[in-house]
Amino acid sequence: MSNYIPTIGVEVHVELKTKTKIFSNARNGYGQMANSLTNVIDLGYPGTLPTLNEEVINLAIRAATICNCKIQKVMHFDRKNYFYPDIPKNYQITQNDTPIGYDGYVEITKENGETKKVFIEEMHIEEDTCKSAHRKDKTLLDFNRAGVPLIEIVTKPCMSSGEEVKLYLEKLRELLSFGDISDCKIEEGSMRADVNVSIRKEEKDPLGVKAEIKNIGSISNAKLGVEKEIERQTKIYDRGETFKPQTRRFDDKVNDTILMRVKETGNDYRYFPEPDIPYVVITEEMIEEAKKGIPMLPDERRKKYTEKGILEANANKLVQNRSLSDFFNTLLEEEIDFKVASNILLGDISAYLNREEKEITETNLTKERFIELVKVYQEGTITSKNLKEMLDTILESKDSIQDIMKEIGIENISDDSELRNIIKEILKKNPESVSDYQNGHDRAIKFLMGQVMKETKGKANPRLANDILLEELKG
Amino acid sequence: MEDKLTREEVLHVANLARIKLTEEEIEKYQVELKKLLTDVEKINEVEGYDDDILIACWDQNTELRKDVEGEMLDPKQVVENAPRHAGNYIEVPVVIGESEGA
Numbered sequence: 306m307s308n309y310i311p312t313i314g315v316e317v318h319v320e321l322k323t324k325t326k327i328f329s330n331a332r333n334g335y336g337q338m339a340n341s342l343t344n345v346i347d348l349g350y351p352g353t354l355p356t357l358n359e360e361v362i363n364l365a366i367r368a369a370t371i372c373n374c375k376i377q378k379v380m381h382f383d384r385k386n387y388f389y390p391d392i393p394k395n396y397q398i399t400q401n402d403t404p405i406g407y408d409g410y411v412e413i414t415k416e417n418g419e420t421k422k423v424f425i426e427e428m429h430i431e432e433d434t435c436k437s438a439h440r441k442d443k444t445l446l447d448f449n450r451a452g453v454p455l456i457e458i459v460t461k462p463c464m465s466s467g468e469e470v471k472l473y474l475e476k477l478r479e480l481l482s483f484g485d486i487s488d489c490k491i492e493e494g495s496m497r498a499d500v501n502v503s504i505r506k507e508e509k510d511p512l513g514v515k516a517e518i519k520n521i522g523s524i525s526n527a528k529l530g531v532e533k534e535i536e537r538q539t540k541i542y543d544r545g546e547t548f549k550p551q552t553r554r555f556d557d558k559v560n561d562t563i564l565m566r567v568k569e570t571g572n573d574y575r576y577f578p579e580p581d582i583p584y585v586v587i588t589e590e591m592i593e594e595a596k597k598g599i600p601m602l603p604d605e606r607r608k609k610y611t612e613k614g615i616l617e618a619n620a621n622k623l624v625q626n627r628s629l630s631d632f633f634n635t636l637l638e639e640e641i642d643f644k645v646a647s648n649i650l651l652g653d654i655s656a657y658l659n660r661e662e663k664e665i666t667e668t669n670l671t672k673e674r675f676i677e678l679v680k681v682y683q684e685g686t687i688t689s690k691n692l693k694e695m696l697d698t699i700l701e702s703k704d705s706i707q708d709i710m711k712e713i714g715i716e717n718i719s720d721d722s723e724l725r726n727i728i729k730e731i732l733k734k735n736p737e738s739v740s741d742y743q744n745g746h747d748r749a750i751k752f753l754m755g756q757v758m759k760e761t762k763g764k765a766n767p768r769l770a771n772d773i774l775l776e777e778l779k780g
Numbered sequence: 781m782e783d784k785l786t787r788e789e790v791l792h793v794a795n796l797a798r799i800k801l802t803e804e805e806i807e808k809y810q811v812e813l814k815k816l817l818t819d820v821e822k823i824n825e826v827e828g829y830d831d832d833i834l835i836a837c838w839d840q841n842t843e844l845r846k847d848v849e850g851e852m853l854d855p856k857q858v859v860e861n862a863p864r865h866a867g868n869y870i871e872v873p874v875v876i877g878e879s880e881g882a
Contacts, residue, residue, distance in 0.1 A: 323847050330850030339868040340855040348858065359844035388798045390872045437875065445869035448858070573796055586841045 307543055309504035311535045312512055313470055314462035315527075317477060318455050319487040320433065320495040321364045326452035327432050328355030328398065333454070335493055339447040347452040349393035354581050361454040362405075365430050366587065366595035368456055368486045369406025371602065372425050372477075377403050379586050382430075382579040390446060391434035399431035401576040405456075405587070411480065413472040423473045424461040431455050450494075456486075462501065462512065467531035474498055474524045479603050483627065491523055498527055502534045504542070513538070514547060518562055520554040530555030534562050606630055613643040622651050628664040629655070635672050646679045653696050668700040677706040685768030691715050715764075721773070724757075724765055728773050731756045742778055750774065784810040785817075 323333050329346035346353045369376050380403035384396040406428035414420050435451040437444050458477065464470055478489040478496060489496040498521050503513035516534055521527045534553070541548055553562040601609075603624045610620035610633070623630045629650055636646060650665075658665060678699065681687050687695070687710065698709050731753060732739055741749040757770050790809045794801050801809065859865035864872070 325847050325849050330845065330848065331852045332849050338855060340858045340870065341868070342852060343855075343858055344850070344852050348853075356845040357842055358847050360847035362844065388796075390875055438869070439874065442874055443866065444872050444875045445866055446872060447869060573792075575796075583840060583842050585844075 306536070306539050307506075309506060309513075309535070309539055309542065310508060311465050311502060311504045311531075312462045313464040313466075313503075313531060314501045315460045315464065315470060315473060316499045316501070317458045317474070318433075318497045319368075319458070319481055319489060321361055321454040321456065322485060322487055323358055323360045323364065323454055325358055325360075327358050327361050327430070327454035329452055330356075331452065334449065335495070337449055339445075340449065342449040343451065347448055355398065355579075357582055357585065358454065361430060362585065362587070362591065363595050363598065364454075364486050365405045365428070365456050366592055367484055367599055368458075368481060369409065369428055370592070370596055371480050371484050371486075371599065372406065372409040372411055372428065372458065374406030374409030374425060374428055376587055376592060377405050377407070379403070379584050380405055381584050382582050383576045384579050385574045385576055387574060389434075390444065391437050392451070393435075397432060397434065398579050398582070399457075400429035402578070404429035411473060411476055413469065413476050415468070415472065421469065423469070423476075424463050426459045426461050428456055428458045431457060462503075467528035467535075470500060470531050471524055471528035474527055478524070479624075483602050484599055491521075497521075498524075500527060500531055502531055502538070504535060504538045506542075513542075515550050516548075516562070517552045518555055519552055519565065522555075522557065526555050526557055529557070529560065530562055533560065537562065601634060606634070609634075609637060610643075610647070613637065615643055615647045619647050619651055623647060626655070626665075628666050629658075632665050632670075632672075632675075636676070639672075639676055641676055641679050642683045645683045646675070649675075649679065649682065649692070653692055654700070657696055657700055669703050670700055674699065674706055681706060681710070685766050686710075687715060688763075688767060721769065724761075724770055725773050725777070727760055727765075728757060728770065728777055731760060732777055739778065750778070753778075782814070784814045786810070789813075 320333075321327075325331060326333050326347060329344050331344045331347055332342045334342050346355060366376060380400065382398050383401040385399050385401065386396045388395055404427035407426070409425035409428065410422040411425065412420050412422050433450050433453040433455050435446050435448040437446050460473070464473060481487045481496075482489045487495055491497070500518045500521065501515050502518065503515045505511070505513045516538065518527075518530045518534060521530055533555070538548070550568045552565045552568065554565050555561075556563050606624050607617075607620045610623060611617055615623070623633055633647070633650065636643075654665070654670070657663075658668075678692075682689075682692060691710075691713075694713055695706075695709050695715075698704070698713070699706065702709070704712070735753065735756065738749045738752055742753075753774055754767075754771065757765050757774065758767075761770075787806060787810065790801070790806050790813060793809075793813065794806075855868050859868060859870055862870040864870075
């Protein structure tokens, strides 16, 4: 196969996390009984008029800001006309002339550490259509999704591999979900991606024939779909043939793209300004207000965590769990050992959360109790074994850490003189180990610690015991 | 300038409108649609038309609605208002192909 230069652009639709729909006050919800979340506006009844939801504008400004877009100062909506039962008005209200955001970028970091800006052409607001299910002899419509607010984010044709597409989609999902703009759940359709792929021989050549890949079910499939499509187009050109612009879908069962339809003619949507919604003026106050609502974004979180001495891999893991990361953020001003804190959160606590399928906010762990837990662990009052024993109770009850320690019988011998007497006895009984240690065999100390634990039935405070042991051996 | 549209142009418009035309109608619309277009094109003669398009009949800003849930329709009512339904779904004749919208 010859080498061609791929050119890829991506269009992403995300559903905004509002309480109500874009043009009606019906609930914006998912997974409810069919046609239970509608009103006359969503169904396009005659004589109804749309009223624009202020939170849609707020979240769209937020998204545009996060994606480094310029923001339109005066905008309007347009009607996109087409006949299809998923939109009973026969037009979709969208933005064609004045997208709320334009000329932005999202930065991706490739595996080799190199960064690349993925340029955003424009970001516009529109209404979602109803959901149709095709049966053999009929089509069934559910209008719960009709009128759910969407933003569509269109990149410039500036990516050149499936890997870049994957990185862009991951980054966008991270930004929009941490920005509290969208749930970005691909499997529930709250984030949907279409990818345009073409290839050409050389940089100076015009862009090749475009194939659009729709219905991509996951980010990894987007990468695979692009790679398979580049392969398919390469083979066609290598045979000296060509193809018509077309829409395809990626089928993960056959691991290839499949033809949906050939685009014989250009789309003819006869856009015109939506007369039912006059101009929307975006004021500086609205922009400031939207910016204030942006929570700490992933890159800043990672930076803060590594500054606190947390390993980069752990910082990344923390950021992957939003609620865990939010919890961790509440600790940033505290005087605690952040390494220990992150290890406990990502270790035993994460294991519990995964097992119970819970978020940390659904447990009884408060900031104060966690700080106490980190303290007793760091001081060695409890061992990692103790921690495992106590953890379910810590997360499920509201008892203090001290009470839980007593309840499960962790009575650490933290009394210096009591422990010192026990250790002195052990050293007397094991003269060979003592001389081994003194002759430079560090391993002997492990044996002696074992004896201390055996003698105290595991109740000695390990750190204190270790300190006393060293003192006595040196003394 | 031709004084009528081509057959293909008329058929394209008919397809967008999802209507079927008879041979006589095609011929009739070739002339009538052309006349309509010519009349509408007159608007281009107005100076400054493109600069400041008025999209609404008043110049006030859009009043935004608070994001507060209101009353919704009873799903039973919704489906019963449609010509046909199957359970809680509105039923329409089978549609081939994908949505062209969002």
